[in-house]
Amino acid sequence: MRALQVVVLAVFVALIVLSLVKRRRVPAPPRPMIPDELVKDPVCQTYVVRSRAVTGASASGPPFFCSVECAQRYAAGSRS
Numbered sequence: 001m002r003a004l005q006v007v008v009l010a011v012f013v014a015l016i017v018l019s020l021v022k023r024r025r026v027p028a029p030p031r032p033m034i035p036d037e038l039v040k041d042p043v044c045q046t047y048v049v050r051s052r053a054v055t056g057a058s059a060s061g062p063p064f065f066c067s068v069e070c071a072q073r074y075a076a077g078s079r080s
């Protein structure tokens with residue numbers, strides 16, 4: 001009955017290995033993380049995270065600003 005013992009042992013080893021593999025599997029994030037881009041404010045030369053930047057009204061100029069004040073200053077400066 002040596003063959004039966006080997007089979008049982010093999011099944012045990014397989015179960016242990018499978019449980020270890022399952023435990024080690026790290027849950028994947030639901031969506032790939034997109035690194036937030038840094039954009040430069042053309043008025044005060046500050047780098048701002050794109051998602052938090054203020055978008056300028058003018059389509060011609062650089063559209064990202066650190067604040068509404070900078071966006072207004074840029075619009076006023078480009079008009080004159």
Ligand SMILES: [Zn+2]
Pocket residue numbers: 041043044045046065066067070
């Ligand atoms: Zn600014």
